[in-house]
Amino acid sequence: MKETDNKPTQELDKPPFFKSWKSMYWLVLGNLAFLITLFYIITRIYS
Amino acid sequence: MRLLDWIVLLGTLGFIVSYGVWKTRGSKDIEGYLKGDNSMKWWTIGLSIMATQASAITFLSTPGQAYEDGMRFVQFYFGLPIAMVIISITVIPIFYRLKVYTAYEYLESRFDLKTRSLAALLFLIQRGLAAGITIYAPAIILSTILGWNLTLTNLFIGILVIVYTVSGGTKAVSVTQKQQMAVMMGGMLVAGFMVVHYLPESVSFGDAIAVAGKMGKMNVVDFSFDWNDRYNFWSGMTGGLFLALSYFGTDQSQVARYLGGKSVGESRLGLLFNGLLKIPMQFIILFIGVMVFVFYQFNQPPLFFNEAAKDKVYATDFGPEMQALEEQHTALFNQKQEAMHGLVAALRTDNETAIASAQAKVQGITDASKEVRNETKALIAKATPDAETKDTDYVFISFVMKYLPAGLVGLLLAVIFSAAMSSTASELNALASTTVIDIYKRSVKKDKDNFHYLRASKLFTAAWGTLAIIFATYASMLDNLIQAVNIIGSIFYGTILGIFLVAFYVKYIKGHAVFIAALLAEAVVLYCHFYTDIAFLWFNVIGCMAVVVFGAILQLFMGEKEKETA
Numbered sequence: 001m002k003e004t005d006n007k008p009t010q011e012l013d014k015p016p017f018f019k020s021w022k023s024m025y026w027l028v029l030g031n032l033a034f035l036i037t038l039f040y041i042i043t044r045i046y047s
Numbered sequence: 048m049r050l051l052d053w054i055v056l057l058g059t060l061g062f063i064v065s066y067g068v069w070k071t072r073g074s075k076d077i078e079g080y081l082k083g084d085n086s087m088k089w090w091t092i093g094l095s096i097m098a099t100q101a102s103a104i105t106f107l108s109t110p111g112q113a114y115e116d117g118m119r120f121v122q123f124y125f126g127l128p129i130a131m132v133i134i135s136i137t138v139i140p141i142f143y144r145l146k147v148y149t150a151y152e153y154l155e156s157r158f159d160l161k162t163r164s165l166a167a168l169l170f171l172i173q174r175g176l177a178a179g180i181t182i183y184a185p186a187i188i189l190s191t192i193l194g195w196n197l198t199l200t201n202l203f204i205g206i207l208v209i210v211y212t213v214s215g216g217t218k219a220v221s222v223t224q225k226q227q228m229a230v231m232m233g234g235m236l237v238a239g240f241m242v243v244h245y246l247p248e249s250v251s252f253g254d255a256i257a258v259a260g261k262m263g264k265m266n267v268v269d270f271s272f273d274w275n276d277r278y279n280f281w282s283g284m285t286g287g288l289f290l291a292l293s294y295f296g297t298d299q300s301q302v303a304r305y306l307g308g309k310s311v312g313e314s315r316l317g318l319l320f321n322g323l324l325k326i327p328m329q330f331i332i333l334f335i336g337v338m339v340f341v342f343y344q345f346n347q348p349p350l351f352f353n354e355a356a357k358d359k360v361y362a363t364d365f366g367p368e369m370q371a372l373e374e375q376h377t378a379l380f381n382q383k384q385e386a387m388h389g390l391v392a393a394l395r396t397d398n399e400t401a402i403a404s405a406q407a408k409v410q411g412i413t414d415a416s417k418e419v420r421n422e423t424k425a426l427i428a429k430a431t432p433d434a435e436t437k438d439t440d441y442v443f444i445s446f447v448m449k450y451l452p453a454g455l456v457g458l459l460l461a462v463i464f465s466a467a468m469s470s471t472a473s474e475l476n477a478l479a480s481t482t483v484i485d486i487y488k489r490s491v492k493k494d495k496d497n498f499h500y501l502r503a504s505k506l507f508t509a510a511w512g513t514l515a516i517i518f519a520t521y522a523s524m525l526d527n528l529i530q531a532v533n534i535i536g537s538i539f540y541g542t543i544l545g546i547f548l549v550a551f552y553v554k555y556i557k558g559h560a561v562f563i564a565a566l567l568a569e570a571v572v573l574y575c576h577f578y579t580d581i582a583f584l585w586f587n588v589i590g591c592m593a594v595v596v597f598g599a600i601l602q603l604f605m606g607e608k609e610k611e612t613a
Binding site: 016021027028036039042043045047 | 118121125128129131132135136256257259260261265266267268269270280310311312313315316319322323326327330
């Protein structure tokens with residue numbers, strides 16, 4: 001199987017809710033940052 | 048177990064299996080059987096990925112881990128969302144462009160047949176052993192707690208999985224995992240609600256969290272750096288990222304989940320869905336464990352949560368010693384009651400001095416109770432040398448069996464069975480597709496028709512399932528088997544990840560060099576295992592880095608040689 005044999009795929013699929021995949025990736029990373037901050041606050045409050 | 052529990056348990060499992068078989072009946076070709084006709088939407092993929100990772104041990108052990116060690120285990124998952132983004136950007140488009148059935152198929156187009164076969168074989172050994180443990184681990188706990196026959200419990204889980212996985216292939220695995228995830232999360236939320244509901248009337252939900260915090264269980268994030276500390280922010284962001292990349296990017300039991308997507312976009316969304324929800328899900332499961340801990344500050348916990356192991360001691364000459372420990376445990380709990388209510392009252396006053404004083408009193412009794420528990424474990428080990436002295440896996444199931452009402456016990460057992468079935472199904476499906484696509488179709492029977500390979504896929508699924516049941520049945524004959532399988536996994540995982548890392552990111556290294564590098568890396572890891580004291584988790588890093596370094600050096604010499612020959 002050679003890479004050159006392949007037809008173009010659906011790589012350019014648009015994500016839902018956002019204009020680009022980059023925004024989706026930032027959402028996931030932003031959510032991670034939010035959760036870590038939230039957990040840090042919980043740790044500080046209840047320690 | 049009561050009749051209502053049996054009805055809920057068998058009804059839930061029966062419905063899921065029947066629905067899976069009915070919904071995916073009549074797979075006519077290998078494309079449909081192994082890739083689900085590339086028809087899956089992102090939410091099916093996302094739930095399927097989460098259900099594959101969540102084994103029964105997740106639901107049995109994680110609350111127990113929180114009971115013992117607090118919330119900090121959640122940091123282990125901090126690298127996972129980053130891994131989901133990296134795989135979405137780099138791995139998924141390549142797999143889709145090549146229209147592969149398995150991750151290892153890609154290695155032939157990037158390197159050569161021997162590297163593909165080597166990676167596939169390493170995966171089959173590692174995952175083949177793990178499938179047996181996925182069945183055995185919950186079966187041993189359930190059979191101990193419920194008094195069920197271990198072999199029958201293994202057979203029950205194994206046969207149910209084989210029925211729908213053989214019948215409907217990848218699509219059946221994913222379709223049933225949606226229901227299984229619903230049961231798992233629904234059941235855990237109900238259990239969480241019940242444990243809070245069972246707290247004494249004088250203790251509010253806010254009091255419970257404050258008590259957990261003062262007793263060191265709300266330690267969610269720790270930014271301090273310590274090589275010897277397994278769970279902190281730094282180990283989660285590095286080791287967790289590393290493990291997630293290898294598990295989701297190179298392990299066929301996960302790769303198969305997103306290769307069944309309708310498009311690159313659906314597969315990416317499925318992975319990102321996991322990246323968004325995995326940490327909150329783990330947080331909830333751990334938090335339930337912390338609430339069980341608080342519950343047992345006001346209700347007497349068993350001296351040892353694996354009561355069957357404790358009862359065996361009573362049948363020996365050490366029975367009176369165990370009785371004495373039980374009495375000490377009860378006396379300490381009675382003292383603790385007053386101290387706990389004192390702590391709750393102090394927390395409400397916001398008076399730091401009063402809180403510190405109440406906390407010290409509780410801590411003193413807790414330390415004494417821990418000492419009694421340690422003595423109990425030592426006694427169990429002395430009286431019954433084969434017994435397992437770690438009882439954290441029994442904490443949650445013991446609470447469920449003792450305190451939840453009829454019907455909910457059946458639902459929680461359905462959660463554990465669903466988790467065992469969902470991860471086993473993914474494993475069998477991945478083992479069969481790797482055997483057929485990377486070994487059988489590629490190197491044994493190359494020119495057969497589609498129907499032949501479909502039939503072979505079903506036979507290999509059934510064969511791997513049978514092997515897993517046999518392995519689970521005889522697993523109890525080996526000492527410390529779960530650790531042994533984890534070690535075997537770590538011995539191979541690093542090398543597999545190293546091969547893929549080179550394939551994706553180090554274009555300069557070619558097939559011959561990476562193949563020899565992988566063999567050398569495996570030799571280094573085996574040397575580390577047999578002749579050094581290095582902790583086995585580090586084998587992942589050592590194997591992976593060895594493939595990259597050896598591959599780069601070998602390619603340097605091979606490149607020179609090629610130039611000279613030219």
